[in-house]
Amino acid sequence: MPRQQKPWISLDQQLGLLTDRGMTIDEPEIARSYLEKLGYYRLSGYWYPFRKISAHFNPELDIPIRHDEFINGSHFRDIVDLYIFDKRLRLHALDALERIEMAVRVDIAHLLGEIDCYAHENPECLHGRFSKQAKKKGPAKGKTEHQVWLEKYERAIWRARREPFIEHYKKNYEGIPIWVAIEVWDFGMMSMLYSGMKVKHQDKIAEKYGAPSGHDFSKWLRSLNFIRNVSAHHSRLWNINVLERAPIPHYEHWQKINNSRPFFYFCLMQKLLAVISPNSAWNKRFEAIVESFPEPENNAIRISEFGIVDDWESWPVWGLK
Structure with missing residues (x-):
């Protein structure tokens, strides 16, 4: 009852x-x-x-x-301090994820566009399980993952229908090429289409970012999309249990990390930013945010709940020491 x-x-x-x-x-x-x-x-x-x-x-x-x-x-002021810390963390994540989203979108468009300018709409350019195998259950039963993705894409195009670039391509061309289409994708759409690319194409992009495989990189993107959604919707981030968990790569020190906690995904962001924006101070700003974690007199909260581990600043991925 x-x-x-x-x-x-x-x-x-x-x-x-x-x-x-x-x-x-x-x-x-x-x-x-x-x-x-x-x-x-x-x-x-x-x-x-x-x-x-x-x-x-x-x-x-x-x-x-x-x-x-x-x-x-x-004390109520401790609650406010924790909220402010979490807000800074969310905004910092969004700063990284915006750059990651734009870079990987371009990678996808550049690679697939060489094959077919409408590759995002062409099932033959994608993995068979994604483009030809229908779902057997759930709300999308009977549809392929690609059909589900195309429905999201068409809605995105409709929302952007008054944008000059969309009007231009709709009026003057047969369709919207992938290098233009990426402008209406969000992180989730980008992640979903990447997961539907052929293995050799996934691997090529993954190699650029030092990921073990295209399959692993697909999982990274899926998890980062989860972090992006939490951050963009102003939800609490600092100590959440991450539901979309990516596999932990066998890099130096990384096996110490808990992939159910947010810190692991900040490590992934930093690894990708080292390729995308090698001169960025994002790592130093992250260190400053971590140092601002509130320390209430009753020790009710600890930074370890974020998933951070001792001596993380010395890890090569962070480039702080």
Whole structure:
């Protein structure tokens, strides 16, 4: 039977509830402002680690149950500091992922465009499982992955229909060549089409970025798209459990990393940026963000929850030492 929905409460009541549960509100007006701008529910993800831990476990998730009450020494300003840290992390991820998206889109267009200027629409230019094998279940049952991708592509073209470059090609040519079409792709579309390329074509692009194989690089892109979506939708990033997990390559030090935590994917971003933007200071800015991680007096949160490991700054991929 569904639970009864919790009632609406005012901002002042929200502050009162937090206080009653043991959180110290040092500056009530500032705290009220954050609740007003960001919302109680969004911020609750950031104060969750500050809640007291029960002796009982959630049988479904196999994690300790959290009480509503806060650990002694929990301050609202610590929640704000953690939110700001996470926001910086998200924006930093988006900075890298924008460059990665544009570079790999061009790689795909350059390689496939040489074969057929409409290769993205031509099943013969793609892998057979992607372009010819129909799905046997799910909402896209009976369609190939390529047909599903083409539906996304057509929607993207329709949304961009008033863009001068789309109007120009629609009016004057038989279709839109792949080197123009990439301008309407998002990261997910780019990742999906890459996964549908022939193995030899995947491998050629993967080799450029030092990935073990095209298959692995496809997994990297899929995972980075997950990180991109979390970041673009302003969701909490710093300690999430990454659902789209890429395989950990056998590079020096990398076997120490947990691929269910975000730090691994920042390592992947840095590896790709070393090829795309070798003179970038993205690595140094990342180091500065990590150093800004808040340290509350009750030690309710630790940077290790991000997945970071000791002495990561000395790893060759980061180029910091």
